[in-house]
Amino acid sequence: MYKRAEITKTKKDFWTAFGQYMKPVPSAEGGRVNWQNYKTHVPQVFFRMKAERGFASIGIEINFKDLDMQELVFEQFETFKKLLHGTLEEEWDWQLHTYDDYGKATSKIEKRLEGVNVMNHDDWPAIISFLKPRIIALDEFWSNVKPAFEDFL
Template sequence: MYSKEEAARLRQQFWITFGKYMKPIAGAEGMPVNWVNYKTGIKHIFFRTDADQKKVSISIEITHPDAGVRALFYEQLLMFKNMLHDTLGEEWEWLPDTVNTQYIPIAKIFAERAGLSIYNQQQWPEMISFLKPRIIALDEFWINVKPVFEDLSA
């Protein structure tokens, strides 16, 4: 087991490593992107990358505090489900009503790979290889559908 400080250092080092690996990759519009902290530009819609001692995951999270608006955003994404899956080259899991780690209600669309640990540096290449094509594909998908969510948010 690691001390809290060592565990925190390993988590931080993983995300620094991932960020450095992704830095030279431009977004779908040709502009630089902060891949580790991707900004969708729409309040309450987030692209999250996560890694812990058991798995690595990537998700779209809708966090709007109003359940009706959250459901509307989710339903709109559901209309783009085929486009999303085509862009990703795989199907993701869809949860219209769940909670995040702080027990706040959210809607979530995600993919994960179990059996990988952020605390095992030998697994980092596999974790990065899982995240990289998916966050790039999400960026490509997002530039096509973002205008719809800008209109819904207005």
């Protein structure tokens, strides 16, 4: 069993390492970006990466409290589904109105890598290799479609 402080430190160390690894990678538009805390600049639309005990994931989260608005934004993403999957070169899982660990309604478009553990340093290369190309592809996708979401600002 891991202690809470050990989990917190290991996760912080992982995300620091990931950030250093990604630092030289420019955004699709050529600028600097904080990859591990990617900003979409659209309220309630987030790109989330997780590294946990048992899995890693990356995805788009839509967190509007108004479920009709959340569904509208999700449907907007659906209009770009072929472009998203083409940019990612794979299909992701789409979940409208699911609930997070805190019981809050959210909608997600995500990909998971099962069987890795952020607490095991030997798994870090696999987690980074999973996250890196996908966050870069998400950035490329977003640079093309963001104007379609600016009405939700």
